[in-house]
Amino acid sequence: MKRGRHEAPAGEPRSVLADETEGYLLAHAEREQAQREAEDLCARMAWLTTAQAEELTGHYVRRRLDVTRQLMLGTVRRAEELRQEYETRYADLRLALLRRHAAGACAVLACAAGVSALAGVLPR
Template identity: 75%
Template sequence: MTRGSHEVPYGNPRHALADEAEGYLLAHVHIDQARREAEELCAGMPWLTAAQAEELAGHYVRRRLDVTRQLLHGTVRRAEELRQEYESRYAGLRLALLRRHAACACALLAGAGTVSALAVLLTR
């Protein structure tokens, strides 16, 4: 699913419509599942009037969707935290690797310079 501003944070913008459609379909799957659960709950309470069963089912569906929404928001928040942690760690590892390569290059240049200087001194 995409964010509220319809930006595509990590993916290709061409896939935004597909992501939006997938989110829409997933939302309807959750709604249908909540309705089925509400119907099963009401079926287990035969003493309820039709209006009471309808009210209970509506309340159940709303509450179930609120819980699902909270869980999804928590998952998205945690995924963002992990992404930031991994990006930070990756940047640190990349910097360390760059420093090591720079140190190796400097050592190679110093060694080549030393060998070159020794070769010049020995040939004189």
């Protein structure tokens, strides 16, 4: 039961396309940010040759994207764990509520049956 900001049911083509597009745009923005940071770093190191600056930029961008990927995967994993915990807790609460309602209904029926039986026994 995955729902994003779009409130469309999971698996619906619009939702899947929107999620994939959003993921692509986020990844692209992250890559651009890493590229800018690497270029700023290289600009502060005036002694680097062009080849060294390109190599350092490429290494920085790859490493930064790897770190970002690991952080996002960790976040997704934790979100799934929390979702599972909440679903389990919700199911437990629903079951407890059902039991309480059933016990309450039984108590009401027992009282009604007792009053009915008492009314039938007592003379008027």
